[in-house]
Amino acid sequence: MGRPRTESVAGAVAPAEVALTGDLARPARLTVPDLPAWPQHRVRFDCATSGVQHHRFEGPLLHDVLSAVGPLFDPDRRKDRLRFLIAVTGADGHRALLSWAEIDPDFGRAPVLLAAGIDDTSLERCGPQLVLPQDRCGARYVSGVNTIRVDGRYGPWA
Structure with a gap:
């Protein structure tokens, strides 16, 4: 299952969009070209379980992007904020779930990226990638992110 392509008048493929939805003051739609609006970070991914792989990802912290939409x-x-969950879905249907506390600088401070590039190659056409460098071998990495939903309905006080 692939992402439907949106053709422009000239026949070029439009950049993939990410919908930021859920319990947000300002839900938004973003593309990879929008991501340099936030400070950029680089992380390295090393996986040894299926043969050594090395990749460099660049993009803003997921926390920064989501904080901007309130x-x-x-x-x-x-x-x-500890009751908030973040569900990330990719164009291929792959999903990952994170807690807000995991990415919040006052709690887990995990350097989770919404990567705009991998190994100096832009992800503009396929969409950003969720990158959790602390995960072993990219278990929660999501390629072609098309939806990020923030949900605060969880916890005994919700």
Whole structure:
């Protein structure tokens, strides 16, 4: 199953879009060319379980991108954000789930990227990639990200 392509008048393929949805003050749609608006980070991925692979990813932190669209947690209650989950879906149907606490600098501070490039190659045509360098061999990496949903309905206080 592939991503449907959107053709422009000239026949060129339009950049893949990512829908930021859910419990957000400002839901948005982004493309890879939008991602340099945030500070860029580089992480390296090394996998030894299926033969050594080395890749470099570049893009903004997922936390920075999602913070810009206003997650709807109570800013006066520090722990309120701990009930928020982030569901990421790729064009091929692959999904990954993260907690807000995992990416929040006040808690887990994981350097999770919404990568705009891999090994100095842009991901503009296929969409950004979710990159969790702390995961063993990219278990939660999602290619061609097309939806990121933030959901705060979880936890006993929800």
